[in-house]
Amino acid sequence: MIHHDILIVGAGLAGMRAALAAPPHLSVAVLSKVHPVRSHSVAAQGGINAALGDKDSWDAHAFDTTKGGLYLGDQDGIETMCREGPGDILELERMGVIFSRDDQGRIAQRPFGGAGFPRACYAADRTGHAILHALYEQLMKRGLKVYEEWYVTALMVEDGVCRGVIAWDILHGGLHALSAKAVILATGGSSRVFLTSTNAVINTGDGMGLAYRAGVPLKDMEFVQFHPSTLKNTGILITEGARGEGGYLLNTLGERFMKHYAPEQMELATRSTVSLAIGREIAEGRGVEGCVLLDLRHLGRERILERLPQIRQLSLDFAGVDPVESPIPVRPGAHYQMGGVSTNQWTETDIAGLFAAGECACVSVHGANRLGGNSLLETVVFGRRAGQRAGEYAETVNWHNPSGSFLRDEQSRLQRLVRRKGQVWAWELLGELGEAMNQNLGIFRTRASMANAQETIQLLKDRTRGLTLRDKGQTFNTDLIQAQELGFLLDVAETIVAGSLAREESRGAHYRQDFPRRDDANWLKHTLASWSSTGPNLSYTPVKITRFPPK
Ligand SMILES: Cc1cc2nc3c(=O)[nH]c(=O)nc-3n(C[C@H](O)[C@H](O)[C@H](O)COP(=O)(O)OP(=O)(O)OC[C@H]3O[C@@H](n4cnc5c(N)ncnc54)[C@H](O)[C@@H]3O)c2cc1C
Numbered sequence: 155m156i157h158h159d160i161l162i163v164g165a166g167l168a169g170m171r172a173a174l175a176a177p178p179h180l181s182v183a184v185l186s187k188v189h190p191v192r193s194h195s196v197a198a199q200g201g202i203n204a205a206l207g208d209k210d211s212w213d214a215h216a217f218d219t220t221k222g223g224l225y226l227g228d229q230d231g232i233e234t235m236c237r238e239g240p241g242d243i244l245e246l247e248r249m250g251v252i253f254s255r256d257d258q259g260r261i262a263q264r265p266f267g268g269a270g271f272p273r274a275c276y277a278a279d280r281t282g283h284a285i286l287h288a289l290y291e292q293l294m295k296r297g298l299k300v301y302e303e304w305y306v307t308a309l310m311v312e313d314g315v316c317r318g319v320i321a322w323d324i325l326h327g328g329l330h331a332l333s334a335k336a337v338i339l340a341t342g343g344s345s346r347v348f349l350t351s352t353n354a355v356i357n358t359g360d361g362m363g364l365a366y367r368a369g370v371p372l373k374d375m376e377f378v379q380f381h382p383s384t385l386k387n388t389g390i391l392i393t394e395g396a397r398g399e400g401g402y403l404l405n406t407l408g409e410r411f412m413k414h415y416a417p418e419q420m421e422l423a424t425r426s427t428v429s430l431a432i433g434r435e436i437a438e439g440r441g442v443e444g445c446v447l448l449d450l451r452h453l454g455r456e457r458i459l460e461r462l463p464q465i466r467q468l469s470l471d472f473a474g475v476d477p478v479e480s481p482i483p484v485r486p487g488a489h490y491q492m493g494g495v496s497t498n499q500w501t502e503t504d505i506a507g508l509f510a511a512g513e514c515a516c517v518s519v520h521g522a523n524r525l526g527g528n529s530l531l532e533t534v535v536f537g538r539r540a541g542q543r544a545g546e547y548a549e550t551v552n553w554h555n556p557s558g559s560f561l562r563d564e565q566s567r568l569q570r571l572v573r574r575k576g577q578v579w580a581w582e583l584l585g586e587l588g589e590a591m592n593q594n595l596g597i598f599r600t601r602a603s604m605a606n607a608q609e610t611i612q613l614l615k616d617r618t619r620g621l622t623l624r625d626k627g628q629t630f631n632t633d634l635i636q637a638q639e640l641g642f643l644l645d646v647a648e649t650i651v652a653g654s655l656a657r658e659e660s661r662g663a664h665y666r667q668d669f670p671r672r673d674d675a676n677w678l679k680h681t682l683a684s685w686s687s688t689g690p691n692l693s694y695t696p697v698k699i700t701r702f703p704p705k
Pocket residue numbers: 163164165166167168169185186187188189190193194195196197198199200201202203281282304305306307340341342343352353354356357360361391393489490511512513514526527528529530531533
C-alpha cells in the first residue's frame with residue numbers, strides 16, 4: 155500500500171497552497187484527476203482581494219464580505235481571511251506571481267462588486283493562471299510527489315478517523331489504496347450540476363460527495379452563485395473586472411437599467427443583485443435575445459487590449475463580437491458553490507484527519523453571496539491553513555494500516571459497473587440532471603419548480619442502478635470516470651434542492667418568488683445536509699456573529 159503523512163486531493167490553488175505550507179520534513183503528496191495546471195483555478199480572470207491600499211483596512215474588507223454575504227457568513231472565519239489575506243498576497247508575490255502594477259510600481263488593484271475600495275489584485279484578466287503556474291513551479295522546486303491523473307473514488311474512514319483514499323490510476327488503469335495520516339480535500343466546485351455554467355467540465359463536486367458519503371455534513375448548499383455576465387450560448391465567463399474597469403450594462407432600450415435596482419453601486423452592486431436585475435429585465439421583455447448587453451466601447455481600444463485582452467478574445471471567438479466595436483451579449487450563469495464540506499476556520503471537518511479547503515469547503519466566509527475576488531483569497535488563506543493544521547495533526551498521531559476491505563469493496567463496485575450490460579449512459583443522465591437544475595433552480599426559485607427538480611433527481615438516481623459503460627477497458631477510461639462524477643453530482647444536486655426547498659426566505663443567491671423577503675428571525679442559520687440512505691437529513695446551526703450585527 156502507498157503511504158504518505160499528508161495526502162492532498164486536488165492540485166488547484168487550495169491544494170497546491172496546502173502542499174507548500176505543510177512541514178517540509180513530512181511526506182506530502184498531491185493527487186489530481188487532471189494535470190495540476192489544468193485545474194479550474196487557471197481560469198480565474200478578474201482578481202484576488204486583499205486590503206493592501208493605504209486607505210483600505212482588513213476591517214473594511216471583513217465588513218464588505220459580511221454585508222455582501224447577507225450576514226450568513228461566520229464572522230470569525232471572515233476576519234481571519236481578511237486579516238491574513240494581505241500577508242498571503244505578498245507571499246504569492248515573493249513566490250513569483252506577476253501581478254499587474256500601478257503607476258508607482260505597487261500591486262495594482264481594481265474595483266469589484268460590493269467592495270468599498272479597489273481591492274482586487276490582478277494579473278491583467280488572467281489572475282488564476284498567473285498564481286497557479288507560480289505555485290506549480292514552487293511545487294516542482296520542492297520536488298513534491300504528484301499523482302497526476304489519478305481519480306479518488308472513496309475515502310477510507312475507520313472508527314471516525316480518516317486513514318486515506320481509494321484512487322483509480324486513469325492513465326494505466328487500476329485501483330489503489332493510498333493511506334495517510336491526514337487527507338486534505340481541495341477538489342474545487344460543483345457548478346457542472348447545471349447544464350450551462352462557467353465551470354470547467356471537471357468541476358463535479360467530487361470532494362463534496364466523498365465527504366458527504368463518509369458522514370461529514372455539507373453546509374449551505376442552497377447558495378449557488380449565478381454570475382451576472384456569462385457569454386450567450388456557451389456560458390463562458392466575462393469577468394466582473396470588465397465592469398470593474400467601467401463597463402456598462404444596457405437593456406434593449408439602451409438604458410443603464412442598474413439605476414433602477416442599485417442607483418449608487420450601479421453595475422458594481424453585489425453579484426446576486428446584478429443577476430436578479432438582469433433576470434428581471436429579460437423576464438419583462440427588455441432583454442436582447444435572452445441576454446442584456448455589456449458595453450465596453452467607451453473604455454477605448456487601448457485600455458481593453460491592456461486590461462481585458464482575454465475577454466476581447468473570448469468575445470471574438472465564442473460570440474463573434476469585438477467589444478472594441480460592439481457590446482457583448484451576456485446573461486447570468488451558474489458559477490460558484492458558496493456551500494460545501496462543513497469545516498471550522500482551521501479547515502477541520504467532523505472526521506479526525508480529514509480537512510477541506512477551497513471551493514469544495516464551507517468555512518463559511520461567503521455566506522449567501524460571495525464577493526468577486528474573495529474565492530481566490532479563500533483558496534490561498536485556507537489552503538495554507540489546511541497545510542499547517544494537517545501538518546500539526548500528522549505529527550501527533552500514530553500510523554495505522556487501514557483495513558484491506560476498503561480496496562476490495564471499491565474493486566467489486568467498479569467491476570460490477572464495468573460488467574453490467576444495458577443502455578443507460580452517464581452522459582445522458584448528466585444532461586438530464588443539468589437541464590432539470592437549469593430549469594428549476596436558477597436565479598428564480600419556487601416550491602413547485604424545486605419539487606420538480608427533486609422528483610427528477612430521484613428518478614435519475616433510480617436509473618443509475620442500470621448504468622452501463624461503453625468502454626470496458628482499463629486505460630484512460632473516461633466513461634468510468636464520468637460515471638463516478640455523475641454519482642457525486644447527484645449527491646450535490648439533492649443537497650442543493652433539499653436545502654433550497656426548506657429555506658423559506660430569500661437571501662443572496664437563494665431567491666424564492668414565493669418567499670421574496672429575507673427572514674432573519676427564522677433563517678439566520680446555516681443548513682447542514684447529512685447523508686442518509688433515503689436522502690439528505692437537514693439540521694441547522696447558528697451563524698457566528700462577532701462585530702457586525704445583521705442589518
Ligand atoms: C471562469 C472562472 C473565473 C473565476 N474568476 C475568479 C476571480 O477572478 N476571482 C476569484 O476570487 N474567483 C474566481 N473564480 C472562482 C475560483 O477560481 C475558484 O473558486 C477557485 O479557483 C477554486 O480553487 P480550488 O483550489 O478550490 O479548486 P480547483 O482549482 O477547481 O481545483 C480542483 C482540483 O481538484 C482535483 N480533483 C477534483 N476531483 C477529484 C477527484 N475525484 N480525484 C482527484 N482529483 C480531483 C482537480 O483535478 C483539481 O486539481 C472563477 C471561477 C471560474 C470558473
